[in-house]
Amino acid sequence: MELGEIGSVRATFENVPLHPTLNRAFIAEFVKQETDPAEQKLDLLALEKMLDDGADINCSHEHGQTALHQVALIHSAKVAEFLLAKGADANGVDALGCTPLHVAATANSVEVLRVLVHSGASVEARTTGELQTPLHHAAKRGATAAVKAMELHGADVHARDRQGRTPLHMAVLHGHSETAQLLLDLGADSSAEDDLGQSCLSLILLKMPPVAYKALGRFYHSDPIRRHQCFNLTCLEPKPNAEHTETYRTPLKLIVSNQLFDVIKHPLVKKFIDLKWNSYGYAATWFHLALDFVYISLWTVLCLSLPLRSPHIAPESSKASCDARHFSTTQPGRE
Template structure:
């Protein structure tokens, strides 16, 4: 005979409730026609589980119901493999025995004792799933436990748990809860979608799972690209843009009239700014206070963001916000001296070099201007002074560390520019301070360029050498 008793279930499910004692029942039936059967029930975790009747006797062809108790606990004792009820049996010819006799009978293993069944114990209910969600460790077989626990969940519990799993970033649990009809389009108390919650929490895998499951967003409340920009999460921004490509996310505005590029600028996130620009974002767009992204980047003193925005729009440097202030004015008000140069001092330094204002040059440098800052053509202040023939400015700029052999976008040095414009004295000052006369520009032109001088032979002599005329 294979077994003496039959069990009415293949697995015992017990509802787990945090801090409470719970129970579940199962039934054993004696398969013997003429003989009683003694039964012994046990589990591995005897401190957590107990039975109403660990040792019992079942008369022939009769059934007996047993109760499994779980002790109060803050968390379910999930193990791998799961705990199980072991059902041991033995024939009892006399049909009667005391409790101690049964204990002694089952304590001596041998052919008289049968192991009739092993019943896995599974925990059900929302408290189990919440434990899986809140667990800091990545527990193995988490999805299996979740699938079993779902049978004890009712009503809106799955949706509440889904929201919690989204925030926690447990993507496997998110997918399982969605598969079991957790409402993927549930909203929070602000009317925001689950995607908003996932983006705010920074879980790109969860965002992908929600988009794949058909989670819808509303541009008027779901400022998802703004949340991603605030975190400088270009990966999230890319997933959102691709997932909702039919929605104009890049130009969507929040309650302050700000687009994602505004938010990127506020936080100084250059990578996010570049991503927004690559998708066609307007670098000159205004928020409700008529602030451009440059205004906000300058207000925060974010140098790399300021430089990035200036590369794509020269106009915004002079744009006035709702209070009539430029980005530079905001930087000054908030003592953001690190952005003074690209916003204003660089312009002032170039202007002083152009008009020959030595005092202006000294003032700009003392205020923190970048000595070798370049304009849109790659010209430094020294290029500008050399081209204009402002010799005293050339001397001043060199004395403050101007790059004598620096090249512009066409590969020209300040000496090239002085020669090109025919300013002999400026060229000689540059050469006298170490400018390389044999440096070639990107176009391959060396210093054999003619100087427009008053020299009768149309060449310029310097220490026995001369610059050849064209």
């Protein structure tokens, strides 16, 4: 089959050739619910009759989405159970490689999500281009309830897409602070770097400083009973690698340059600054003070050793004329 013929088939419906009209009518019932919420609820008896008459339950519209994809958008767990019982494919993909679980996660459709997972939908399914999981999609849209449900069903919070980004990257990049905090609570690694060397912690410092304090908490542990503290300081100044560009700035530089005073008060940052001062700052300060002392001393000796080129005492004649002018100006009434 030529590419043009494949495109024409995808442009209509991927259905059973013997029942194209039934397939169109079947999928149209679900599309109508998405485009016009005022429409009445789906008639399961009518849908069942269409299936009995030969409609393909896995037929799709021009974008490759099946009835199960559409059900995930309209948050109907009951209809999802009906379709799955009739043989709908829980892992069917659309033109972008999205499964119904991707759609449910994006739409924050928790009940449909649970039905799909219990019916065998893969929580680690990947899209075609970006290779993103349903958890990536939920984090990208700020679907907090879906993120929580996905993690409960075994989704990997450390999963990476084609560009090496984790769900936490997606939540921060799209400005969903609540979702980012939830992912941190679920154990997401804030030090994870994408393929460009950008860490989640750096993005959090740039885009949502209030969340940075929580993100740093992963690298600090305090045991007040044993009076023991653990610090993982490498997150603030990681070693440079090939992915880091010339414009790359470490988290510590971001904290200082953006004047994030609340973040500086974090025990981890304070400990790192103390170590920096003891290792470099203290000695460097005394070194510069010594250089300044030598510099001032040399200039003082140089100035004192140079002879005066001309006297700074005015001649007697000049002094007398100055006194006369001063006398005349102070007593204007006398000639």
